[in-house]
Amino acid sequence: MAKGKGSDQGAKQNTDGIGGKITPREEDYPQWYQDVIREGELAETAKVVKGCMVIKPHGYAIWEKIQRDLDARFKETGHRNAYFPLLIPQSFITKEAEHVEGFAPELAVVTHAGGEALEEPYVIRPTSETIIGHYFAKWISSHRDLPLLINQWANVMRWEKRTRMFLRTTEFLWQEGHTAHSTHEEARAEVERMLNVYGDFAEQVMAMPVIRGVKTESEKFAGALSSLCIEAPMQDGKALQAGTSHDLGQNFGRAFDVQFQSEEGKLDYVWQTSWGVSTRLVGGLIMTHSDDAGLVLPPRVAPIHAVIVPIWRKAHERDAVFEACARIKASLDEIDLSQPRSRYRDFVEVVVDDRPIRPGAKFYEWERRGVPVRIEVGPKDIAKGQVCVRMRVDTAAGTGKEFIPEADFIAGFRGRLDLYQAELLRIARERMETQTVTLDTWDEFLAAFAGDASVFAWCHWDGTAETEAAIKEQTKATIRCVPLPGQGPAPEPGKCILTGKPSPQRVLIAKAY
């Protein structure tokens, strides 16, 4: 076998041992996912608490990036943050019939406090519709109090049977928007508006393409009239429900007696919505971009944009190299990455890795952490007034080692990040296209979902829950959503892929996380 001359050959032979091993995706995708999280120092399983995770600083910093961008978008659309109790009186949960049925199996309940049994147990919130409904009832009495647009950043707990880091943990961090409106039309507009906020965020900030759609009756939120969602394709062809936006109708308004007096003086129940995204997004980020060398981060969610690795041998070189590193960092520090009309200013985050270990070891480490840009500064570079640049992933934003005049590099840095961001989205979209198929026969369908395989399949469906369940039972694939206008193939009638009965349009089917 011919030996590759590229450095990658040597690297592969040494992946176990120093640091941990990252299992290649083709070998074992779930193991790869866990390896990336461990080696990227994103999180670890709590172990001492079932199903929970410890989010480590680098992982949490990504969540903070996500939070900050979304928070600005919520405020931009008129929402205000508030905070409600973690514990909810058990009786609240039971007030909305469908809601309690949906959540009862996964509730954690506090039965004792202060050394005594509680008269009425508290539920640890799995979501806050009920307790927020209670307060909405107190806050709303007139149409002048509407719309009421509230968001909460919080943790919630759902006792899931099976957990996976970031994707489904017992406790997770999220935001939940809760709004109340005087008409159903207005509430529906809000539901759509926030779904689009999520969709835009996923694509623009996370560089994660999504399909926007409507959940089927069996997949919708417990207690909602309907649920909109964004579904993101992962590298293994499975779908990740990355965000949901629910039309709650008047269900919770009735359950919690949230009434308002209209302009005409009539009493009516409010129309409510709720919408949320969670730390699951971090899992989606990992499975959208990362590779066998570890984490890959789009610049807009990267806690660190660039790492500078000083290269030197002799003591007298050291000072000059460190000085150059400090100068380059200072120049990069000044670069403003803020988006137009942003509520917050964002500057380039740079780390100079001056630890006394060999450069190669640093390269591997920062690659595993997903830092977009690596800069090497050595005596030769200083002599030539240049920097050596290597992007985390080869794209149009940069390929291989580039040697660039320092001033040009600084001047082009923001553009480089923007292009890299765009390239990651382009690559993800291309992959989505290759994973997306239009299927018309059940044989094709069975083949596409054989074993552990999954694709994004556009198929006709007769619209019945029975067929939906049959598809799931036979293939483990589920109807992810009925696409919104502009998503997926243009609607045209056809025949259900399983039953042959008439279908008005194709729906998205995939295995799901």
Added chain:
RNA sequence: AGGGCUGUAGCGCAGUCUGGUUAGCGCGCUCGCUUCGGGAGCGAGAGGUCGGGGGUUCGAAUCCCCCCAGCCCUACCA
């Protein structure tokens, strides 16, 4: 919740079947010297409730019981 696999140092593992002195190995970690543009070399070190509890035994990482946790497959699930 059912089935399977697993739990020994930070990470990855051997040892368990067939019980027996101070529980090993690789990497990582600490110190020293030489090194430093893709995971350095040599030398000297540190680091362990063998997941937890109970039992059998002269003696348990090893055998038995219970529990906890993780991974995979079902089932369940915004």
